[in-house]
Amino acid sequence: MAYKITDECISCGACEAECPNNAISEGETMYVIDPARCTECVGSCQSPQCVDICPVEAPVLDPDNQESREALLEKWKSLHPGEEPKLD
Numbered sequence: 001m002a003y004k005i006t007d008e009c010i011s012c013g014a015c016e017a018e019c020p021n022n023a024i025s026e027g028e029t030m031y032v033i034d035p036a037r038c039t040e041c042v043g044s045c046q047s048p049q050c051v052d053i054c055p056v057e058a059p060v061l062d063p064d065n066q067e068s069r070e071a072l073l074e075k076w077k078s079l080h081p082g083e084e085p086k087l088d
């Protein structure tokens with residue numbers, strides 16, 4: 001399941017640089033997550049970095065983008081060819 005950013009976002013920009021998949025960018029009214037690049041941080045980190053850094057808890061799981069851990073890992077591999085995922 002990818003994360004999405006709700007309208008709680010205050011556009012501070014803190015999450016953009018934290019995303020290991022470059023999935024976050026500045027949208028027209030607030031920051032947005034590209035679900036094709038969000039792996040819930042599976043493959044890179046133990047916890048979702050955007051959630052950890054956001055001061056207003058704007059990123060939430062998107063029930064419209066549900067994926068298994070295996071699918072998230074495959075997405076990570078396609079985004080990081082030749083790299084080894086962190087699985088702990």
Ligand code: SF4
Nearest residue numbers: 019038040041048050
């Ligand atoms: S959960 Fe991780 S991969 Fe997804 S947008 Fe947040 S920081 Fe990026």
Ligand code: SF4
Nearest residue numbers: 009010012013015054
């Ligand atoms: S850290 Fe939170 S408030 Fe700041 S841009 Fe990202 S989602 Fe928006």
